[in-house]
Amino acid sequence: MELRNDILLRALQRQPVDRTPVWIMRQAGRYLPEYLATRAEAGSFMNLCQTPELACEVTLQPLRRFDLDAAIIFSDILTIPDAMGLNLYFVSGEGPKFEHPLRSADDIRNLPRPDIFESLGYVMDAVSLTRRELGGKVPLIGFSGSPWTLATYMIEGGSSKTFSRAKKLLYQDPELAHQLLGKLADTVTDYLNAQIEAGAQAVQIFDTWGGALSSQAYKEFSLRYMAKIVSGLKRENEGRPVPVILFSKSCNTQLEALADTGCDALGVDWTISLREARSRVGNRVALQGNLDPSILLADRAVIRREVSDTLDSFGNGNGHVFNLGHGITPEVNPDHLTELVNTVGELSPEYHRE
Amino acid sequence: MELRNDILLRALQRQPVDRTPVWIMRQAGRYLPEYLATRAEAGSFMNLCQTPELACEVTLQPLRRFDLDAAIIFSDILTIPDAMGLNLYFVSGEGPKFEHPLRSADDIRNLPRPDIFESLGYVMDAVSLTRRELGGKVPLIGFSGSPWTLATYMIEGGSSKTFSRAKKLLYQDPELAHQLLGKLADTVTDYLNAQIEAGAQAVQIFDTWGGALSSQAYKEFSLRYMAKIVSGLKRENEGRPVPVILFSKSCNTQLEALADTGCDALGVDWTISLREARSRVGNRVALQGNLDPSILLADRAVIRREVSDTLDSFGNGNGHVFNLGHGITPEVNPDHLTELVNTVGELSPEYHRE
Numbered sequence: 001m002e003l004r005n006d007i008l009l010r011a012l013q014r015q016p017v018d019r020t021p022v023w024i025m026r027q028a029g030r031y032l033p034e035y036l037a038t039r040a041e042a043g044s045f046m047n048l049c050q051t052p053e054l055a056c057e058v059t060l061q062p063l064r065r066f067d068l069d070a071a072i073i074f075s076d077i078l079t080i081p082d083a084m085g086l087n088l089y090f091v092s093g094e095g096p097k098f099e100h101p102l103r104s105a106d107d108i109r110n111l112p113r114p115d116i117f118e119s120l121g122y123v124m125d126a127v128s129l130t131r132r133e134l135g136g137k138v139p140l141i142g143f144s145g146s147p148w149t150l151a152t153y154m155i156e157g158g159s160s161k162t163f164s165r166a167k168k169l170l171y172q173d174p175e176l177a178h179q180l181l182g183k184l185a186d187t188v189t190d191y192l193n194a195q196i197e198a199g200a201q202a203v204q205i206f207d208t209w210g211g212a213l214s215s216q217a218y219k220e221f222s223l224r225y226m227a228k229i230v231s232g233l234k235r236e237n238e239g240r241p242v243p244v245i246l247f248s249k250s251c252n253t254q255l256e257a258l259a260d261t262g263c264d265a266l267g268v269d270w271t272i273s274l275r276e277a278r279s280r281v282g283n284r285v286a287l288q289g290n291l292d293p294s295i296l297l298a299d300r301a302v303i304r305r306e307v308s309d310t311l312d313s314f315g316n317g318n319g320h321v322f323n324l325g326h327g328i329t330p331e332v333n334p335d336h337l338t339e340l341v342n343t344v345g346e347l348s349p350e351y352h353r354e
Numbered sequence: 355m356e357l358r359n360d361i362l363l364r365a366l367q368r369q370p371v372d373r374t375p376v377w378i379m380r381q382a383g384r385y386l387p388e389y390l391a392t393r394a395e396a397g398s399f400m401n402l403c404q405t406p407e408l409a410c411e412v413t414l415q416p417l418r419r420f421d422l423d424a425a426i427i428f429s430d431i432l433t434i435p436d437a438m439g440l441n442l443y444f445v446s447g448e449g450p451k452f453e454h455p456l457r458s459a460d461d462i463r464n465l466p467r468p469d470i471f472e473s474l475g476y477v478m479d480a481v482s483l484t485r486r487e488l489g490g491k492v493p494l495i496g497f498s499g500s501p502w503t504l505a506t507y508m509i510e511g512g513s514s515k516t517f518s519r520a521k522k523l524l525y526q527d528p529e530l531a532h533q534l535l536g537k538l539a540d541t542v543t544d545y546l547n548a549q550i551e552a553g554a555q556a557v558q559i560f561d562t563w564g565g566a567l568s569s570q571a572y573k574e575f576s577l578r579y580m581a582k583i584v585s586g587l588k589r590e591n592e593g594r595p596v597p598v599i600l601f602s603k604s605c606n607t608q609l610e611a612l613a614d615t616g617c618d619a620l621g622v623d624w625t626i627s628l629r630e631a632r633s634r635v636g637n638r639v640a641l642q643g644n645l646d647p648s649i650l651l652a653d654r655a656v657i658r659r660e661v662s663d664t665l666d667s668f669g670n671g672n673g674h675v676f677n678l679g680h681g682i683t684p685e686v687n688p689d690h691l692t693e694l695v696n697t698v699g700e701l702s703p704e705y706h707r708e
Contacts, residue, residue: 294516294521302525
């Protein structure tokens with residue numbers, strides 16, 4: 001089926017577009033009443049992820065409201081550890097937890113490399129179904145957590161402020177850490193390739209906790225494995241390149257190194273201006289971002305001004321995908337996202353004139 | 355009373371020293387059994403802060419165990435909002451809370467500028483007493499939270515992941531935000547000057563949440579007020595300069611701007627190498643940091659190697675104060691801190707030869 005709106009894919013490859021494409025991290029989420037209704041129908045968050053029809057439905061919901069240039073498959077970054085037998089569950093208000101976190105060297109050594117199609121088939125089914133339902137309207141993005149980010153949750157058993165257990169492993173037993181991260185990198189590679197095969201037209205790796213590491217540890221334990229994944233991806237779908245986006249939150253000091261991994265685009269959070277980020281990575285990669293999600297809590301005039309400033313900060317030329325610098329938060333009024341999306345549509349063409 | 359060990363003060367002013375001074379953020383804290391005993395005796399955390407004899411006792415405890423080159427007065431960064439009537443309290447496992455957070459524009463407009471000596475006299479009493487008890491052994495550091503960091507807790511009512519309320523104020527009503535931050539900056543200035551008058555020989559401003567802001571918002575709402583405080587401090591105690599340290603966590607993209615505030619030294623977290631930080635700020639300021647606190651969970655050989663790497667990263671010459679990149683965590687074995695401190699003492703002289 002022909003892709004009728006391909007400006008996301010073009011922008012990710014720094015090709016000419018006539019306006020800046022926009023999608024929003026966590027665009028299918030709790031700020032939407034229709035999401036909450038489907039979530040309630042699903043019973044549990046995991047059931048929502050694991051039922052392709054429901055995952056497809058919530059993936060499509062934001063596209064019915066907003067003129068977005070991409071869909072991103074609804075899922076969770078922690079599906080892989082769940083498939084490895086750690087059993088993911090959610091406690092309201094406390095974030096994700098694992099029933100069987102990694103507590104010993106043997107837990108790590110015995111960790112199975114899951115059969116992606118058997119244990120995570122529900123994700124690929126959701127991707128295929130959503131591609132079909134999208135009917136070529138916009139491209140579909142697949143995603144995964146990064147090996148380091150997955151490892152933090154697997155070792156800590158859930159979210160953490162200090163990542164003490166996970167970091168202790170890196171420093172105390174780097175060999176064992178590399179064994180875990182290598183296994184995760186192989187699995188993430190398989191997983192993203194399976195998503196591409198099922199129809200994902202771009203993929204993003206979320207390295208949510210890369211920013212917790214020292215500069216040196218980041219390169220050794222996070223960046224290295226993302227680079228390995230990038231080089232192992234089949235970056236083609238139906239004869240068209242599948243761009244790869246790396247989003248390493250709070251890692252702005254590492255932008256040059258991230259650009260050198262061979263990915264197509266970097267997600268950028270709001271703590272650095274796009275102007276500075278662009279001057280540092282040059283023409284090697286496209287940039288995706290970077291509005292502070294909190295701006296969506298302010299009124300429309302403020303949103304308009306900040307969207308304008310963000311477009312202006314990137315400046316003229318190709319290679320910008322508009323997004324927030326992190327996921328949209330539950331308390332946002334959906335009409336405010338309409339303002340953001342429409343403002344990008346209205347103001348961005350002037351940055352793409354010849 | 356003569357100060358017998360002044361290498362901290364010398365290093366903060368980038369003067370020659372024969373080894374690298376070391377102190378540790380939160381060196382008086384829960385990882386020490388003697389601290390826990392005094393904390394239990396005090397009944398509550400606030401009573402520990404507000405009883406000068408007890409605050410002095412816990413300030414001195416780490417100096418009895420470790421060859422540290424400074425004491426830092428035991429207190430909390432949130433004493434100022436407490437003195438402004440917000441009533442600070444602590445819920446075990448949940449961090450600080452305020453009984454009366456700022457919930458309206460009127461709450462901000464009516465916020466009193468407290469009489470420092472009346473409402474925070476207990477801090478100055480603790481400073482004077484501790485200076486006396488130290489007897490010139492090492493210098494005593496005073497501190498405060500930054501205006502932005504104080505404002506986040508005052509508006510959110512406690513800790514926050516997204517700082518949605520606080521940021522909404524900045525974007526939606528910048529004038530009101532500036533009114534609050536200006537009032538806080540004046541109060542912090544008074545507070546630090548009072549600590550200096552009471553005997554503090556260096557002061558540090560903790561901007562724990564500066565890293566939550568966009569590059570532009572950081573300059574307007576956090577940096578600007580720290581610069582204002584720096585320029586308002588009486589930087590002298592008993593005829594000797596009182597160095598000012600700014601520690602803006604997760605703000606490595608702002609190091610140059612921080613160095614331009616006129617402070618003497620910058621705290622640096624572990625997400626940037628000291629080598630890079632030094633190359634960016636040049637000789638304008640000293641640098642303090644930057645070992646990842648998690649390294650103290652590893653064994654002695656690892657600690658030794660990482661301390662060595664940190665010293666090496668700063669390299670030869672003056673202007674380095676060894677510290678962690680954030681506070682020491684409760685689960686650390688105190689003997690591991692001994693290893694850190696002794697290793698700095700042992701390995702650092704080679705970086706200070708002529």
